[in-house]
Amino acid sequence: MSAAGKRKAGMSSSSQRKNNKLPKKSESKPQNRISLLKLPRVVLLEVVENLDFFEIVIFSLLSKRAKNIAKLIPWRPLTIRLKLECSLNVTLNIPNGPDETWSILYNNRGTSEVLHFTKLIDTSVDHSLSVKNNGNAIEDFKRIVENIYEVFQSPICRIDICDEQFVEWIIKFQPAARYFWIHNDVTSGETLDRVFKSLKGTNYFFSKSTITGEETTVTEPIPSRVIRLTYSSWFTLPLILNGSNSVMELYRSNLTPKDINTILKEWQMGTKLQNLEYLSIETSSEV
Amino acid sequence: MSSTEQGTSSAAPAEPTTAPESAAAPEVPESFYYVHGKDKVVHKVSAGALQHSALIHGMISNLGYTEEQAKANPFPFENIDGDILQMVVDWCNQHKGKPTPPEDTNLPKQKEKLFDLVLAVNYLEIKELLTYCCKQVAMMVKGKSPEEIREIWMIPTDAEDEAAEKEAKKRAGKEAAGETAAAAGDAK
Numbered sequence: 001m002s003a004a005g006k007r008k009a010g011m012s013s014s015s016q017r018k019n020n021k022l023p024k025k026s027e028s029k030p031q032n033r034i035s036l037l038k039l040p041r042v043v044l045l046e047v048v049e050n051l052d053f054f055e056i057v058i059f060s061l062l063s064k065r066a067k068n069i070a071k072l073i074p075w076r077p078l079t080i081r082l083k084l085e086c087s088l089n090v091t092l093n094i095p096n097g098p099d100e101t102w103s104i105l106y107n108n109r110g111t112s113e114v115l116h117f118t119k120l121i122d123t124s125v126d127h128s129l130s131v132k133n134n135g136n137a138i139e140d141f142k143r144i145v146e147n148i149y150e151v152f153q154s155p156i157c158r159i160d161i162c163d164e165q166f167v168e169w170i171i172k173f174q175p176a177a178r179y180f181w182i183h184n185d186v187t188s189g190e191t192l193d194r195v196f197k198s199l200k201g202t203n204y205f206f207s208k209s210t211i212t213g214e215e216t217t218v219t220e221p222i223p224s225r226v227i228r229l230t231y232s233s234w235f236t237l238p239l240i241l242n243g244s245n246s247v248m249e250l251y252r253s254n255l256t257p258k259d260i261n262t263i264l265k266e267w268q269m270g271t272k273l274q275n276l277e278y279l280s281i282e283t284s285s286e287v
Numbered sequence: 288m289s290s291t292e293q294g295t296s297s298a299a300p301a302e303p304t305t306a307p308e309s310a311a312a313p314e315v316p317e318s319f320y321y322v323h324g325k326d327k328v329v330h331k332v333s334a335g336a337l338q339h340s341a342l343i344h345g346m347i348s349n350l351g352y353t354e355e356q357a358k359a360n361p362f363p364f365e366n367i368d369g370d371i372l373q374m375v376v377d378w379c380n381q382h383k384g385k386p387t388p389p390e391d392t393n394l395p396k397q398k399e400k401l402f403d404l405v406l407a408v409n410y411l412e413i414k415e416l417l418t419y420c421c422k423q424v425a426m427m428v429k430g431k432s433p434e435e436i437r438e439i440w441m442i443p444t445d446a447e448d449e450a451a452e453k454e455a456k457k458r459a460g461k462e463a464a465g466e467t468a469a470a471a472g473d474a475k
Contacts, residue, residue, distance in 0.1 A: 034402045034424060036440035042420060043409050050425035058433045061441045133433060 037065060047216040049073055051091055053102040054117045054129060060147045070151045078154040084170075085162030085183065088141045090148065100126070106141045108163070113137045115144070142169060149174065164191045167199075176200040182207040184230070196222060207231070221245075237262065241272045248276065253283040309379065319354065320347055320377065321361035326369030329361050336379040341412035367407045371400060375407055378416055386415075 036044065042133060048070055049060060060067040076094055083089040085108070092102040101120040115137065149156065158179035164186055170196065180201030186192060186209045186229040196218045205224035209231060215228040216234045221243035229235055237259045240248065255263075260281060266272035267279070294318060318334045322343070337343045343362060352360070401423060408417045428436045434443070443451065 032398050032427070033439050033441055034398070034427065036424070037442060039402070039405060040409055043405055043417065046418065046421040047424045049426075050422050055428060055436070056424075058436055061433060062437050063445050063448060065448055066442055127430075129430065129432075
């Protein structure tokens with residue numbers, strides 16, 4: 001994939017963006033057009049291989065046929081991160097590749113219907129593109145993420161959920177990721193129950209949700225290698241003992257000294273907590 | 288560089304001006320071949336220049352034509368427009384015996400010809416030129432919005448694709464029905 005042709009920030013047709021209008025069809029001269037999909041398959045694939053990430057994403061959104069063509073190319077695996085908070089943001093990096101980050105962002109709390117595509121080299125903007133959509137920007141953003149997943153055939157590596165409205169979509173779309181972060185905006189016990197039952201952070205599960213024991217009914221341990229719970233009052237002794245985690249960091253815990261003693265004994269004897277390598281419990285009870 | 292001559296493939300081409308030879312030209316005289324496109328204009332091209340085309344190279348590698356035989360039997364490429372073939376021949380001459388630079392300024396810039404050029408280059412199997420043409424096609428949409436990309440590359444919407452598919456099925460059905468009716472008529 002080439003990232004040839006550095007561009008200045010912004011779209012080439014800046015006047016068009018200012019007016020938020022798409023160009024009229026007649027503006028494009030016929031001689032500057034080419035019937036791409038009529039090219040032989042091998043040629044078509046070579047053209048698509050020369051596109052940058054944003055162009056591939058946009059191309060794949062144009063039609064099912066275009067998406068299926070983009071899927072035929074064996075792209076290098078990507079590191080994809082998805083952050084669902086007041087700004088919806090998906091970022092793409094090539095592992096061990098150039099220090100470039102490709103980001104697609106939509107300000108969920110704003111009134112704008114514009115998705116911002118930005119390429120960063122280190123921390124400076126290399127080029128950006130604003131894409132206006134005609135309908136529901138959130139749905140468009142979800143579609144973009146699904147297309148990225150499908151076309152580049154790379155699962156999303158890290159998912160941050162700060163907004164409960166996306167939980168059901170994530171459960172349906174990609175219920176397992178290496179890193180799952182649940183932020184403190186997720187405050188419903190019902191949602192957290194859904195999260196723990198249906199989402200799996202294979203490597204890391206981090207919850208900052210301020211939920212308490214009365215609000216949640218979680219009965220199964222969290223099957224992640226590492227768990228870190230900022231508010232763990234709901235995380236009971238059986239959940240700890242029956243877990244297979246390697247690292248557990250529990251803050252604001254309600255465990256009693258007796259509970260902690262049980263944990264340490266079981267860990268020492270090796271009857272439970274056989275995978276545990278590191279344990280940190282912060283509790284208000286005096287040990 | 289190559290010269291062209293109006294005429295038919297069977298006509299003997301006039302003596303064309305050939306590409307300038309480098310100072311260190313091989314002692315063995317270079318062999319030349321002749322090609323023509325849809326317009327029947329014959330182009331004289333050196334074997335060295337034609338090596339860029341895997342298709343033509345494959346065709347000539349075992350022919351062992353003499354100059355006279357080659358003149359009398361130009362390779363016909365009836366599916367390639369004359370002006371497109373001219374561009375290809377020019378490019379092959381300019382890059383004879385040289386690797387193609389990453390940014391090839393010798394490539395024709397006319398966008399309206401790009402589609403036909405890509406098809407011809409793909410057919411003639413000129414890998415380096417094809418790579419460059421594909422980059423040119425990709426460059427057409429740099430910095431463009433989705434709607435502009437759709438327009439530039441003439442990508443139909445899903446609804447248009449579905450309608451076209453239905454239409455094609457309908458047409459195929461009608462043709463099949465027509466053939467059946469004709470066959471029944473013949474049988475009577």
